[in-house]
Amino acid sequence: MNFSITRAFSQPASMAALTTLLACMPAWAVTPFTVRDIRVEGLQRIEPGTVFASLPLRVGDQYSDDKGAAAIRALFALGLFKDVRLETQGDVLVVVVEERPSVALVEFVGLKEFDKDVLIKALKEVGLSEGRPFDKALADKAEQELKRQYINRSLYGAEVVSTATPIDRNRVNLTFTITEGGPAKISQIQIVGNKAFTESELRDQFNLDTGGWMSWYTKSDRYSRTKLNADLEALRSFYLARGFLEFRIDSTQVAMSPNKQDMSITINVTEGERFVVSGVKLDGNYLDKEDEFRTLVKIKPGQAYNAETVAETTKAFTDYFGKFGFAFARVEAKPEIDRQNNRVQFVLMAEPSRRAYVRRINIAGNNRTRDEVIRREFRQFEAAWYDGDKIRLSRDRVDRLGYFTDVNVETQEVPGAPDQVDLVLSVVEKPTGSVTLGAGFSSAEKVALSFGIQQENAFGSGNYLAISVNTSKFNQNLVLSTTDPYFTQNGVSRTLDVFHRTTRPLLGDLNAYSLVNSGLGLRFGVPVTETDRVFMGLNVEQTQIREGTTLGLPVEYKDYAAQFGSTSTALPLTLGWARDGRDSALVPTRGSLQRFNSDVSVAGDVRYIRSNYQFQQYIPLSKKYTLAFNTDLGWGKGLNGQPYPLFKNFYVGGLGSVRGFEQSTLGPSSKTTGIYLGGPKKMVFNAEFITPFPGAGNDKTLRMFGFVDAGYAFKDSENVAFSALRASAGVGLSWISPMGPLRFSYANPIRKQSGDKIQQLQFQIGTSF
Template sequence: MTMRSRLFPARLVYPVVACCALQLGVAHAAINEFKVKDIRVEGLRRTEAGTVFSYLPVRVGDTFNDEVAVKAIRSLYATGFFDDVKISAKDDVLIVTVVERPAIASVDFNGTKEFDKDTLKNALKGIGISESKIFDRSLLDKAEQELKKQYLARGKYGAQVQTEVKPLPRNRVAITFNVEEGETASIKQLKIIGAKTFKTQDLLDEFQLGTHTWTSWYTKNDQYSRQKLSGDLERLRSFYLNRGYADFSIENTQVQISPNKQDVYITISIKEGDKFKFGKVQLSGDMLDRQKELESLLTIKPGETFNGEQLSDSTKAIQDDLGNYGYAFANANVIPDIDRDTHEVNINIVVDPGKRVYVRRMNIGGNTRTKDEVIRREFRQFESAWYDARKIQLSKERVDKLDYFKDVKVDTQPVPGTSDQVDVNFEVEEKPTGNLLLGAGISSTDALILSAAIQQQNLFGTGKTVGLELNTSKVNRTISFNETDPYFTIDGVSRSFNIYDRQTDASQLNLGNYKIGTTGAGVSFGFPITEYERLSFGTSYEGTNLSVDATSPARYQNYVQQFGNSTYAILLNAGYQLDTRDSAIAPTRGHLRRLSADLATPLGQQEFLKTTYQEQVYFPLSKKYTLALNGEITSGFGFGGKPYPIFRNVYAGGIGSVRGYRASSLGPVDADGVPTGGAKRLIGNAEFYFPLPGLKKDRTFRAFTFLDAGNVYQSNEKISLGQLRYSTGFGISWTSPVGPLKFSLGFPLNTKPTDDIQRIQFTIGTGF
């Protein structure tokens, strides 16, 4: 028995296929129904035959008829694997003949400058266009629209996309998207209608978007983005809510684009409403017998101006506090009652702690290189313990501070089938931790600096750090090797050792014609006291060589005559550090305290004690402004009948101490007027940071004003505040790709005739 060689071509629309099947069924199929003895699939190249069988609604031994044929064609065509499907039969053998759709061999882009190709490829993956996937021509329109959408987000409204599909051998295709990006549309007008209480410019200062300014090349603030506008509208809403306008609303937002698609006009209509105060403030719900503790977390008080941010902070503080006791999914829901007659907002915060839960697993993902134990030893939340939000946040901070990862994300998921267990999932994204750095820098003190460094912060994923550094300038030349094991013991005791050779040419600093060479090696151990405090102890050897001639300062010639050109010291080192800063490079809050002591023991030729104490405090005056205070005092003296070594003297003046005075120029001078430095130093700095006009909240590029004070004193002098030199001025701080950069213009306030003034100073890589 033989059926038609082509019963139902799949390219027919389904209703037509069904109709044809019924007509043919009357003529033949109703008479020629048969039991399937075997099924054969023809035309396959990539697709497995088993895949086809899994979609067929018929098996060997089943009765085949027109209705089954329609179902089979529909099912196979719906897979998206095939361009055509034909079904025929011969001697009760069902023959399925398919024409496979081609596979995508490559996806490429021409003319793309705004995006890197990987970003665009990832955008197309979501709609089914990517390498190795089955090619579906109907998706090309969606792909083009998706690419245009990406460009619209960058303000390129004139972007055009054309697609080229090139057939390749073995039933494959290469897809190329040819893009004409066009010019970026810029915001020509940003207008707010309805503002009565506040100046329009004050409101626009809250926006990321804006019209073109001199900093637009850096901030891109004049490039329209729907996402940025949404964020700006939220900031505008918060601005009013935080100042008492509880009825504030945004009535309408219009975005118009010029016919040439180059200019954008934004108009925002608002309704301010009346100003409100907080009325009654109360907590209700299940407070777990901790009502007084939760009430103490409220920062809102009756009679105060309504403030949405304070209200949000209060509810978050309650939720976080409950999270510290195991209530991972606690809620503090605000129920406001607006009384427009009295202009008060009564607040009822309903507390719902939910069920107390404990952590079943602490999972780690994304670490393709770093060993699990390197991450896990930073955890402060333990498995099988009650959920503690503080410990989880602290764990995240500690993992982030390792500086091995681009990003660290934490997600808490309920365990299926239970109501009192959660899994805490840490997802990290590795970043390169091995660096080969070749660079050049310049400062007003050291002039040209050439540097090279090889450093691996996470050797073989173990968390150990090794490094080799070369640094050269007219003043200082250094070569050093260091190794640090942050977990030399399992309880967090670190071990570090280093070997170094330093050469200093004092003539380049106008300190006299002499050179100091220092070679040393040391080992130290660090002991954690708390999460933010550490003690360190170590020992080191340091040999010093003084090169002098007849033109060198007399004090150096005398030292060489008394002790020789070369001396050495056996040092004991001790230190303490407290660091709660939110950033080591551009901090805005927190505290840094350092105390160190170097004792040269009688085992060497030098005998002295040098101590340094430093305090830094950062006060966030607002989201834009930061006040930073720094104080440092250093004192050294010799013992055992030996003087304090003159080559260990400290200096002041310049960036890092007192700006406006030439580097290392303050303090005592010799008979030739050359600064000698001293065994004691007192430094004080105050800096007020604020955003540059047009850069707003960019922490990497900030301006500052400063007030400095400081001086150095000889070992036999008492520190006298009356001898302090003062200066003030302003500058710019930039976290550049090559390190923190500071530029300052200083104005000394109480100069003496012997002082050496240098108003403009700059450097890369220093703090205060």
């Protein structure tokens, strides 16, 4: 007996209709029977076990129409078949399937805006990828996802058409033909309802704008809902920081032109009245420490209401409660508004709740970095009282490792234990290793090839390992360096360096004399406080003074070589101290940096002391503007009656010291050749006013600055005098480009002497290891 029970329709959406049809057509009904065997036909790539595992029937079960319909629904639910039917041959149940074609290849035509891998990843998230089953509904869903990706980049006119081309073995090649079109640009931003501030003042708070000459870089004229929401929050913060307690945004309309190329934004606001703070009261439980909490109040009576100071005050209170273990403290600033006089008084309500201790510290997101590397930075311990200061310090210490793009600490209550909390430290790892082969260029050193292998977090251990090579025309080096930041459990670091450096005078002549410095060093860093570290170490160095074939040695080097030989050794003992309180090492806007290093040669052919001190201070004038100061002082002296070695001299002039003068030319020079020799003493002072680049919005990677520099290097026999300093003033550009940091400056000397070498335009692209 061969009896076809039912044939399913070609789409899963027909399941409901199919079930109804089965119930309404008794002519198709099959007399129940006991299944002796089950066979599957029509499979090509799918394993039979997948079908058997989904069937609600087994050999020996009683077959019925209801179970047959359930079997068809189960198989369609797998998403692997476009047709399913059941047949009976006596008491044998035959499952006949037709597999959906699989996707053999996904291609894109007309793709310019995106990298192909980005769209491939987006399609995987909607269930479409090579090797997966294909149907038209999935292709339609993929088209919508691709359009969404383009809309996120303001390409509202993008069109996506999918084409499935059947190939052998029941497979298809899927091609997405994309017409990207141009981005929708903002043609108008209008703010309605403002009275206290002009529309241009309010639009200055926005990152979105109607375009300018730098829009090709910033893309600030491309509409984005996320960016608009951020701008609306910036607008709200602007008003709330200036006394407008009841400011609100009533509505936002975004209109698009018919050709989907232009957009206009209209924002309706109600400013309300401007309120002045009349007073601040503390209410609630302050642990009998009201006076201490009052010192944390940032809200100033008599000044305009400022939401930022209110938020700072409540956060400071909450943090201070946390210092005493009250992890669940609640602080609320309740305004008492006097609308008749436009005044507001704040009542700071505090409820410390209960004291808690930390049961467990969990770490999440560290797929590469070992737990111990993170845990050793923690100052909050498990089974200890909750301490908000220690938790914040722990978070900052983990962040300063530089291995993560994001570090966040969350406090979770422990069910059934009201006095316990768990801390969850979530990190997002970033690549910490790199292999580089590139080139740098500077106006002084021309082309410099570089190669480097660097791993800041080698094998997830937290150790630093680097090999770098530089082939600069005048300064060549080969350096191998490794650092173990926790050489001891107490956080003492150990650094081992092996180096070989060759330095030539900046004369553009590769056959000139050269200085070759080789050696190795061992240095330890001892943490003194949470932000200070003292360094101690010892180097073994050998320095050779090599004569050139086209340019003889300056008489100063000849005299030195005659007295101590062309090759000399030294064992300098290194002592140093560092404190870095900047908010960013790459684009700092606040904080300070101090560094002091001193080398004392205690053995060998040459005896000397060489010290250097640097101090930087960054002062934020506003969200956009920063004032920066730098002081760099150097001093060296020969010991045991020996002169200070010439090859340890300081150099001044050019980028990094006094701009507007040629590199390393501000200082003593040779009596015979005129080559600049540097000096054992130096003074450098810099001041910069840093501002966003016009048209670049608040982009901190592209900034302009005006500067004033002063400095000079002095002979050992000269007295350090401010009257000898050379000075310059000018403007510059800094850009964290894909090639590396770029610095460009144009300076005019404002204090110079005859014979000084001027170089007004200077730039440097790329960095060396």
